[in-house]
Amino acid sequence: MRDHGTVIVKRKSRGKHEGHHGGAWKVAFADFALAMMALFMVLWILAVSSEQERELVSTSLRDYSVFEGSPSPYLLGGTPFPVDLLGSPVLQPSGTGSPLADSLAQAGRELSAAALPRGRFESEQERQLLAILIGQLAERRGMEDNLLLDIVPEGLRVQIHDHSQQPMFSRGSARLSAQFEALLKDLAPVFEKVENRLIISGHTDSVRYVSQHYSNWDLSGARAQNVRQLLELSGMPPGRVLQVVAMSDQALLDKQEPTSGANRRVELLLLSQQAEQLLEQLFDAGLPNGVFNKAEQSARLSEPPAPQEVAAQ
Known part of the structure; x- marks a missing residue:
């Protein structure tokens, strides 16, 4: 019988990086990244x-x-x-609009009245940024449901209306609620820096006031005046308001529900320069001395009557 001898198998240790590795880990790492x-x-x-x-x-x-x-x-x-x-x-990158818009855009989305540049807001983009700031101020006070913002050809219209959960005034009264007063105090520094002139108008619903000597006209006017006074006491320059208007129930916001709380509101209209000039021209329109001039009429009445001519017979 043939002797094949002893077979010796020698195992050689391989280095740490000499083994064969598959590519599965690369796929897993790519998925993770x-x-x-x-x-x-x-x-x-x-x-x-x-x-x-x-x-x-x-x-x-x-x-x-x-x-x-x-x-x-x-x-x-x-x-x-x-x-x-x-x-x-809503927001454009800086460098594409006016200096006012660029300053606001650089201030970030959480805008503040302190970061607001002083000047007129005329472009649509500037009005949008201003509307964002006013909306954020209302949201911080929990009054976003009371606020309506519209960019109109005449400027920026801010409507603050009654809400079932958050009234602005005591019913039938011109006394401001604490939440509404706090919101107006937040808005005053904004209107102090924005040099556009303001029209403040007060509105009521269609429910008639109970007093015979005090009507919805008086109530809406008193509410608008109280808003003006509080804004001025909180820092807005008195010359910023161009007009205070009492509207009673003549411009209902919700015509389908005349007694709705949305109709009980105060509107702040930030005028564009063109709208401001048109309004000023409206009050300056007419003859220099008016159609009826008291001095001219008095002089005419003091003149002796002209003798009448007698016709030949």
Whole structure:
């Protein structure tokens, strides 16, 4: 029988990095990096966007369909946002507007009256930024449901109306509630820096006042005057108000419900320069001495009557 001898197997230790490694870890690491990037994108969007903008983003992503020919929400369209907010973001990047708008944009989304530059607000973008600031002040006071903001051709209209949970005045009274008074005190520094002139108008609902010697005209006028006085006592220059108007129930906000709390309101209209000039011209219009001049009429009455001519017979 043939002897094959003893077979000796020698194991050689390999270095730490000499073994064969698969590529599965690379795929896992790439997935982790992608997930972290997506997380940071979501956190960034939440940090730089308002609630309205986040809702627009959510709606755009949820309702987008390639089969219905919807515009892609991932096309920026010239906006500084990760999705196209209908092509008209509220805030534009600095360097693209007026100095006032750039200063406000650099102040960040949490605006304050202290960061507000002094001057006139004439462009639509400046009015939008000012509306954002006023909206934030109302939200901090818990009165966002009492506020309506409109950019109109005449300027920026701020409507503060009654709410079932948050009245502005005692019913049938011109006494301001504590919350409304606090909001006006927050708005006074804003109107101190904004050099546009103001029209303050008071409005009531259609419920008639019980007194025979005091009507909704008197009530709406008293409320508007109280708002003016409080704004001036809180720092707004007296010359900032151009007109105080009593409107009674002649301009209902909710015409379907004349007794609705939305009709009990005070409106602050920040006038554009053109609207301000038109209003001033309206009061300056007419003849230099008026149609009826007292001095001229008195002189005419003091003249002796002219002798009458007797016709020949």
